[in-house]
Amino acid sequence: MQDDNQARAIEPGYLTQDVTKVPGWHGLVAWDLLFNNLTTGLFLFAAVGELARPGLLGPVARLAYPVALVLLLTDLVMLVADLGDPLRFHHMLRVFKPSSPMSLGTWSLTIYSLPLTLIVAIEAAQFIGWLPSESQALEWMRWSAVVFCLLPAFGSLAYKGVLFSTSSQPGWKDARWLGGWMASSALTLGCAELLAISILTGHPRAAAALRTVAAVLVVLNLIPTGLVFLELRPTLSRIYRDQQVYLALAFILVGGTLVPVVLLLAGDGAPWRLGAVLLIVLGGFAVRLLLLKIPHASHESRTGARALESVRRAVPG
């Protein structure tokens, strides 16, 4: 029985709670983030590569577009499935509201999907012989579609990070470089994907060029990663113990950067390079999952702290 002379434990009001509500964005959205960046990164890298060095990257780029389309469709399925009412997905297209990153993103993804489908349709029809493979007009149409697709693909890539940073959630709201990091990371992922495609389809010249580019991009990506980390630092320190933060940092530096770079530059043979690509993609997913979890973790850490405080008060000493 409680001693009446003992100060009674009460909850400490609202001071220790997160004011904001956590949106119900869970693991599915981390996959959406990854697939969005995989498709847009791959398309942009392939298109820029094809336009800049058609002789070197043109043949691989042609193989990359169908992959980008499959990744896009996977991403769209996740976007729709994550809605509270998936059957109302098309309501996203009843207004165009550039002030909302989500509206801009939905429109960008929709427009991006159209020329990309056209590119893949032309290639598929040529492959199965329904269309002539040497037609100037078709090549011009395909080329126009690639060029037209650049802008919506860029929009589809750019909106994601800004959507998260333009919010009131702990951590995300402070991450001014989140969009910048995501853009750089998506292009790195795109390069890694194209490298994997060139290795798997037997394009050694393209693979040799892409391996150096991938290694440089992985290292350069540390700059926006560092900037985002500095912005998130206060929130991460509040949520996690120092050891946890350092462990995550070491994981990003070693697992997602150092090992892939060593494998890319020193590894001799396809398995090493494919291993590097896998690590880059897995590392990218892990960072996106961590970012996505920040508001959830913040909320849980506050709740945990409150529960501990209650126990401490209820059981003095």
Next chain:
Amino acid sequence: MGIRELELTDLPQTSDPPVGLLASIVNRLTWPFRYGHVEPRPSTGFYTDTTVCIGCKSCEVACKQWNQLAADGLEWTGNSYDNTAELSATSWRHVKFIEQFAANGQSAGHDTTATHELTIDQLVNGGGAGRWLMMSDVCKHCISAPCQHACPTGAIIYNEFANVYIQRDICNGCSYCIAACPFGVITRSDFDGHSHKCTLCYDRQKDGLVPACAKACPTASIQFGPIDELRERARNRVKELHARGVTGAYLYGEEPTESYSALHSFYLLVDRPAVYGLPDAPFNPWLHMLADYGRTIASALATIAVILSLLFLQRL
């Protein structure tokens, strides 16, 4: 008579005549043009004077009753008399309780936090050196509302009373409004998957009625009316409280700040906002959206420049 009003079967019932698919599509497409323009009406809002709130929760009950909101289930939170815990898809009003009492007879400075412990002695003897703070929380109906900026479907609008209103037939539950709201108001319902929050009793206002919570509040802690009148009334109340020695009284959200617009549901508080579970300095995330896009574009272009340089430098 009040009961009879609720017996809908006694009222003449009308329903739309059945329509075919084509007529329904034509109707949907032409409705926005036939609906016409809605004339703006004087802006309305809530002024909540927390100094007279007695924590009776009439507002919560009236809101649930009028809006036909389901019960959330009862959970003992251990946080004073607050077992509502938070605003939710089915709780659009939330009465908060803050106990500010010093432990074991120490004096509780009123500017201190609510983390003091309460003894039975103090409780029985009228609280001694402490005080209760109570506040009925609700959507702030921000003049420049982040939830409205965020909404990609156009479901969240400002209605003719300049209140922030969710059109429930349009929302598709993307949850961006939840991420955007700095006050933690909007919630997605597990039941229908859509976002919900206070409508400021739009339906009642259209019929010239006062919102249910303001109507039910027995101490006039929740006051409803044209926003300019409310602001005037609130400023006078602050002056009155200052004259009576409550020097800590001030208005929250009545005027815009550098980082946030004014609120159409504003508060008279006597402690710092965080004590009531409100952000001390609310920030509209849209203030840095363009710069964030700028950084994103700069980063992407820099990366593409590096890619092009490397591709051209390699003589393969």
